[in-house]
Amino acid sequence: MPPRMTDPNRSLLTLRGLDAGTLTTLLDRAESLLPVVRGADHIPRIVSGAVVGLLFLENSTRTRCSFEIAVHRLGNHPVILTGQGSSLVKGESLSDTAANIAAMGVQALVVRTSLAGGADLVARVTGLPTINAGDGRHEHPTQGLLDASTLRSHLGSLEGKRILIVGDILNSRVARSNMHALTTLGATVVLVGPPSLVPWSFAECGPQIEVSHDLDAVLETADGIMMLRIQLERDAGRSVSSDYRVAFGMTSSRASRLQEGVPVLHPGPINRGVELDDAVAADIARCLVLEQVARGVAVRMASLERALTSGAPV
Ligand code: CP
Numbered sequence: 344m345p346p347r348m349t350d351p352n353r354s355l356l357t358l359r360g361l362d363a364g365t366l367t368t369l370l371d372r373a374e375s376l377l378p379v380v381r382g383a384d385h386i387p388r389i390v391s392g393a394v395v396g397l398l399f400l401e402n403s404t405r406t407r408c409s410f411e412i413a414v415h416r417l418g419n420h421p422v423i424l425t426g427q428g429s430s431l432v433k434g435e436s437l438s439d440t441a442a443n444i445a446a447m448g449v450q451a452l453v454v455r456t457s458l459a460g461g462a463d464l465v466a467r468v469t470g471l472p473t474i475n476a477g478d479g480r481h482e483h484p485t486q487g488l489l490d491a492s493t494l495r496s497h498l499g500s501l502e503g504k505r506i507l508i509v510g511d512i513l514n515s516r517v518a519r520s521n522m523h524a525l526t527t528l529g530a531t532v533v534l535v536g537p538p539s540l541v542p543w544s545f546a547e548c549g550p551q552i553e554v555s556h557d558l559d560a561v562l563e564t565a566d567g568i569m570m571l572r573i574q575l576e577r578d579a580g581r582s583v584s585s586d587y588r589v590a591f592g593m594t595s596s597r598a599s600r601l602q603e604g605v606p607v608l609h610p611g612p613i614n615r616g617v618e619l620d621d622a623v624a625a626d627i628a629r630c631l632v633l634e635q636v637a638r639g640v641a642v643r644m645a646s647l648e649r650a651l652t653s654g655a656p657v
Contacts, residue, residue, distance in 0.1 A: 347470030353451075353650045355474045356463050358484045358523040366524055370492050372645040373638065379416060380640045390651040391418035393450040398441065398465070399476070400426040401457045405611055405636055406476045406485070410453050413643035419651070422449060437461055438468045445469035451650045454478065472650035474643075480514050485646055486610055487520030489639040491528060493631050494567050496638075497606045502529035505564055509535040509591055510571030510618055512545060517610045518571060526551040533561055536591055540573075558591050562600055568593070569608040570618045588617055595622045598629065606631050 358366070378384035395414045399407045407423075414421040424444065426432070431440060437458060444452065451472040454462040459479030466473035477483040491501065498504055506525050512518045512534045525532050526549060533553045534541050546554040555561045562568075570593050588594065593607060598620075601607075607630045613619050624630050 347467060349466035349470055349473060353472035354466050355484050355646050355650070356466060357475065357482045358487045358520045358527075359482070361523070361527065363527050363529075366488070366491070366527060369488060369642070369645050369649065370495060372648070373488070373492055373641040374496075376416075376641040376644045377638065379644070380637050386416055386418070389417050389648055393419040393651050394448065395419055395421050395647065395651075396444045396447075396449040396452045397421050397423045397476075398444065398452060399423065399455045400429070400431060400437070400440075400461075401455050401477070403455050403476070405639060406455060406483075409636065409639040410474075410476060410643050410647075412640050413647055416640070416644055417647055417651075419450075419647070422447075438464060441465040441468050445471055451647065453647075474646050474650060477516055479516065480519075481516050482520045482523075483516040483610075484520050485639065485642050486517050487524040488646070489635055489642040490517075490521055490569065490608060490610070491524045492638045492642055493608060493635045494525070494530075494606065495528070496634075497604070497631070498566055500529070501525055504530045504566040505533060506530050507533045507535055507558075507561060507565045507568045508571065509558060509568060509593070510540070511573045512536055512541045512571070514540070514574040515571050517569075521569065522548060522552060530566075533564075535561060537587075558597070562597060563602070565601065565605055567606050567608065568601070569610075571610070572612065572614050572618060592616075592618055592620065593623050594620050598623045598626070601629075605629075608632065608635055610635065 397410055411421050453474045453476050454465045455476040457479050459481035461478045462473055462475035475484050508518050522532050531551045533555055534545050535555045535558050538556055543554055609632050615621055
């Protein structure tokens with residue numbers, strides 16, 4: 344099947360290369376939709392009637408449910424396909440799966456897959472507006488946007504801010520999307536973790552990217568901190584020692600050294616007692632995981648609206 348063109352103004356495959364204006368437009372639109380998510384405003388039927396295929400071929404709680412809610416909130420209809428419930432288990436390829444769903448007449452696709460580049464492949468095979476909901480170690484653009492939205496709302500602006508991302512950077516699509524978004528919006532990103540998960544080569548990604556293997560040395564320089572999970576499903580457990588929490592966990596003791604107002608984020612799912620202590624997770628003034636989740640619905644509404652409306656600015 345020949346590759347087809349997908350409209351870059353509708354698809355969201357990566358945050359790499361999106362300029363500050365595009366990111367800010369999406370974030371501003373998400374901000375305006377947040378009252379809908381919080382139940383304080385009416386449900387806008389902005390693009391009613393479209394059918395959106397949600398291809399969740401790798402496990403997900405937050406991303407899948409928030410996309411499904413976002414589709415409903417916009418007055419559209421989701422069709423959900425999961426890996427285990429599909430003919431992928433009989434050996435059908437991702438390309439053929441996507442082409443078949445597209446042939447049924449959906450107007451856009453959302454793709455979660457363990458295959459890096461999988462969302463881009465789906466966009467090229469189908470020519471449909473496609474949103475990457477996480478593809479292997481590559482990117483998770485709507486997670487990067489919801490994290491930027493959360494940080495922006497707490498810090499006012501990201502310009503000149505110093506954001507620590509701590510943990511399994513090597514295997515993290517969340518870290519990659521955040522690096523693109525946060526630096527484009529003016530922040531410096533400090534990648535922190537053991538050398539096995541944060542090689543020095545990450546420092547070559549750009550002038551606003553730093554690497555540290557010593558969390559305690561950089562902790563108090565942070566304007567915001569994002570803790571990441573060790574990605575056991577990508578074999579990262581082999582690369583960490585049993586005292587990971589002692590060296591890189593956000594313990595209560597470390598949290599007490601943070602300046603007041605420095606937020607702690609985590610994309611979820613949390614491995615409690617490893618990268619985040621229970622007491623830190625329970626401190627809702629500091630730890631914004633559920634605010635991130637709420638903002639995720641608004642960001643996904645804004646991304647779907649962009650996908651479904653003729654490339655017009657949102
Ligand atoms: N943050 C995130 O992508 O979570 P899920 O894997 O549960 O969707």
